[in-house]
Amino acid sequence: AAARKVAKLHGKIRRQRADFHHKTARTLVRDYDVIAHERLGTAGMTKSPAPKPDPDRPGGFLPNGAAAKAGLNRSILDAGWAQFLGILANKAESAGRFVIPVDARNTSRTCPECGHVAKENRVTQAKFECTVCGFAANADHVGATNVLLRAGLVLCAAA
Ligand SMILES: [Zn+2]
Known part of the structure; x- marks a missing residue:
């Protein structure tokens, strides 16, 4: 039962x-x-x-x-x-x-401004701050932006 x-x-x-x-x-x-x-x-x-x-x-x-x-x-x-x-x-x-x-690799570690990839960019779970250009934003937002940027590249390649 x-x-x-x-x-x-x-x-x-x-x-x-x-x-x-x-x-x-x-x-x-x-x-x-x-x-x-x-x-x-x-x-x-x-x-x-x-x-x-x-x-x-x-x-x-x-x-x-x-x-x-x-x-x-x-x-x-x-x-x-x-x-x-x-x-x-x-x-x-x-x-x-x-x-x-x-591609999901490094979406949360890549700076959407300058493209610098480093795990140090991810200050905390919530905060992203680029060690090269200083761009700072919410980490989830950065991840989503990178996904969107990558999708844009896919669309351009297909056009
Ligand atoms: Zn940067």
């Missing part, structure tokens, strides 16, 4: 999360022509090993090391990013919007 309760609760959380993803994606697609985001971690980190069908047990799967990777994947999958990005991509495509994944 306890297991069923937990399963039921998980189902509820999944539905709420999916609902939130759909709403958020709808709003973004409605309000923006271009949506840029950091590409998810390298394929090796986010992709769980493909399940191997068990020939002796139709519908069953052989162990394939998925559990060992699960801990690492959990932090990414719990946030539901992959699911959200899938939903976003679908809605954007049917609405004729662009979704641009960009």
